[in-house]
Amino acid sequence: VSALEKRRWILNDFDIGKALGRGKFGHVYLAREKKSNHIVALKVLFKSQLQQSQVEHQLRREVEIQSHLRHPNILRLYGYFYDQKRVYLILEYAPKGELYKELQKCKYFSERRAATYVASLARALIYCHGKHVIHRDIKPENLLIGAQGELKIADFGWSVHTFNRRRTMCGTLDYLPPEMVESVEHDASVDIWSLGILCYEFLYGVPPFEAKEHSDTYRRIIQVDLKFPPKPIVSSAAKDLISQMLVKDSSQRLPLHKLLEHAWIVQNAEPSG
Numbered sequence: 498v499s500a501l502e503k504r505r506w507i508l509n510d511f512d513i514g515k516a517l518g519r520g521k522f523g524h525v526y527l528a529r530e531k532k533s534n535h536i537v538a539l540k541v542l543f544k545s546q547l548q549q550s551q552v553e554h555q556l557r558r559e560v561e562i563q564s565h566l567r568h569p570n571i572l573r574l575y576g577y578f579y580d581q582k583r584v585y586l587i588l589e590y591a592p593k594g595e596l597y598k599e600l601q602k603c604k605y606f607s608e609r610r611a612a613t614y615v616a617s618l619a620r621a622l623i624y625c626h627g628k629h630v631i632h633r634d635i636k637p638e639n640l641l642i643g644a645q646g647e648l649k650i651a652d653f654g655w656s657v658h659t660f661n662r663r664r665t666m667c668g669t670l671d672y673l674p675p676e677m678v679e680s681v682e683h684d685a686s687v688d689i690w691s692l693g694i695l696c697y698e699f700l701y702g703v704p705p706f707e708a709k710e711h712s713d714t715y716r717r718i719i720q721v722d723l724k725f726p727p728k729p730i731v732s733s734a735a736k737d738l739i740s741q742m743l744v745k746d747s748s749q750r751l752p753l754h755k756l757l758e759h760a761w762i763v764q765n766a767e768p769s770g
């Protein structure tokens with residue numbers, strides 16, 4: 498990886514492989530850095546598109562933030578370069594692909610797998626909050642799986658990725674906490690809410706406030722209309738943890754470090770490798 502820390506890159510430093518996905522701003526390719534043979538994901542963004550959407554500043558800010566984040570559960574942004582028409586992001590490649598595909602395949606995860614994922618995401622979020630970075634947008638579409646099966650918050654930037662997203666494009670509303678749906682200011686506790694939503698979806702296969710109409714999801718979020726279906730069977734410890742995270746008053750949500758001490762996590766999560 499040290500080779501990837503060099504400052505100036507050009508496209509010719511890489512062999513380009515298969516397409517991994519495509520987004521509004523461009524495509525992502527598997528690539529190999531020629532000197533180190535290091536495999537990466539090369540995200541190609543079109544300057545024209547970035548200018549049109551006035552997101553250059555957002556991209557610059559994000560590249561700045563990401564270049565300081567080093568955590569086993571956060572996808573690395575090694576660097577970037579540009580040419581006449583495009584900006585290239587040199588990203589970590591997650592060999593086991595997209596988590597939401599895995600969730601669709603298994604329908605829902607075991608309590609051990611769910612708790613292991615939730616604990617690793619809690620540690621990544623504690624790390625981010627320590628660096629005053631919040632709202633890492635942790636819905637399943639933004640999570641990738643590393644070589645050892647570990648989760649990586651991939652934070653698709655503008656999360657406009659059409660990484661053949663889930664059937665409901667509007668799924669994005671599911672993860673917003675009341676204060677964001679009511680668009681009042683938000684703080685790090687939004688991530689605790691989103692992690693609670695994710696934990697529920699890992700165990701039941703659907704997010705807790707899902708509804709046919711946007712307006713119904715909206716109402717269910719505001720009212721925290723939290724119900725646990727009889728199937729699949731889920732331990733009361735898991736339900737207790739979720740109930741302590743999906744709390745309307747953001748100051749009353751279980752803090753992330755307390756989550757790591759919760760009985761369900763302690764009894765079910767694999768120790769972090």
Ligand SMILES: COc1ccc(C(=O)Nc2ccccc2)cc1NC(=O)CCSCc1cnc2[nH]ccc2c1
Pocket residue numbers: 517518522525538540542552555556559563572573574586588589590591592593594595641651652653654655
């Ligand atoms: C740290 O990460 C990122 C940082 C920044 C941006 C971004 O685009 N920012 C932006 C763009 C325009 C305007 C403003 C901001 C995106 C990512 N991350 C991804 O895009 C993840 C999927 S690409 C990688 C990757 C790896 N490993 C895989 N394995 C299977 C598929 C796959 C796909």
